[in-house]
Amino acid sequence: MRLPDPRPTVDKDAALVQAMFERVAPRYDVANTMLSLGQDRHWRRVATRAVDPQPGELILDVAAGTGALSHELLASGARVVPLDFSWTMLATGAEREGDARRLWWTNGDGTRLPFARGRFDAVTIAFGLRNLPDTAAGLRELARVTRPGGRLVVLEFSSPTWAPFREIYRRYLVGALPAAARMVTSHPAAYRYLAHSILAWPDQGGLARIITAAGWEQVRWKSLTGGIVAAHHARCPG
Numbered sequence: 001m002r003l004p005d006p007r008p009t010v011d012k013d014a015a016l017v018q019a020m021f022e023r024v025a026p027r028y029d030v031a032n033t034m035l036s037l038g039q040d041r042h043w044r045r046v047a048t049r050a051v052d053p054q055p056g057e058l059i060l061d062v063a064a065g066t067g068a069l070s071h072e073l074l075a076s077g078a079r080v081v082p083l084d085f086s087w088t089m090l091a092t093g094a095e096r097e098g099d100a101r102r103l104w105w106t107n108g109d110g111t112r113l114p115f116a117r118g119r120f121d122a123v124t125i126a127f128g129l130r131n132l133p134d135t136a137a138g139l140r141e142l143a144r145v146t147r148p149g150g151r152l153v154v155l156e157f158s159s160p161t162w163a164p165f166r167e168i169y170r171r172y173l174v175g176a177l178p179a180a181a182r183m184v185t186s187h188p189a190a191y192r193y194l195a196h197s198i199l200a201w202p203d204q205g206g207l208a209r210i211i212t213a214a215g216w217e218q219v220r221w222k223s224l225t226g227g228i229v230a231a232h233h234a235r236c237p238g
């Protein structure tokens with residue numbers, strides 16, 4: 001039996017999204033790894049290979065959270081600026097042992113970046129674009145701070161490419177995921193938001209069209225884990 005397409009309207013009020021991430025921050029990484037069955041690390045490694053960071057390059061990681069992708073980028077010798085509007089997400093990452101001190105943690109809004117035009121060689125946004133109130137405006141803002149010819153990599157939940165699996169996945173999102181979240185986090189509402197925001201999000205081709213319409217060029221993508229996630233790559237014109 002096919003479920004009706006819910007295409008929910010998702011409340012992306014920036015203050016609500018910010019407050020939600022403030023609350024989940026301390027257990028975000030653990031919950032993430034458990035609920036993705038350990039796939040999240042693999043997804044970020046693929047995103048890092050897509051960025052192809054070169055030593056000395058300056059990379060902006062928007063909606064960086066606790067800096068999971070920023071660390072992967074840093075390992076290549078690039079200079080990395082993790083930016084997030086949740087102070088607690090940043091602080092949770094910045095207080096960790098190890099390389100955290102080599103990242104330039106920045107508290108800021110991804111829709112109004114505190115940087116000059118063309119400042120970065122590459123920009124990344126992992127599981128953050130879906131949370132911005134205006135996707136197209138967010139992508140234009142990312143293009144503004146990227147140098148001509150610079151790269152964009154978007155890592156985001158997407159749509160399973162095999163139709164029968166799409167249906168199973170949809171059921172998982174609306175049923176099993178919120179149930180599992182009740183066990184591993186004390187903020188199940190955040191995971192209901194996650195499920196609904198994923199269901200309302202465009203598939204691989206749809207996002208590619210939005211990225212192109214926002215002014216990026218040569219958009220291509222790679223589906224990961226059967227299309228549950230996709231990594232989109234694009235170039236800044238110029």
Ligand SMILES: C[S@@+](CC[C@H](N)C(=O)[O-])C[C@H]1O[C@@H](n2cnc3c(N)ncnc32)[C@H](O)[C@@H]1O
Pocket residue numbers: 014017018021062063064065066067068069083084085086089108109110111125126127128131132
């Ligand atoms: C799902 S987490 C992803 C974190 C990290 N990129 C990762 O891969 O684990 C989404 C992050 O986006 C941040 N965020 C959402 N809207 C934002 C905005 N307008 N400006 C900056 N950060 C934002 C949230 O605070 C949260 O840390």
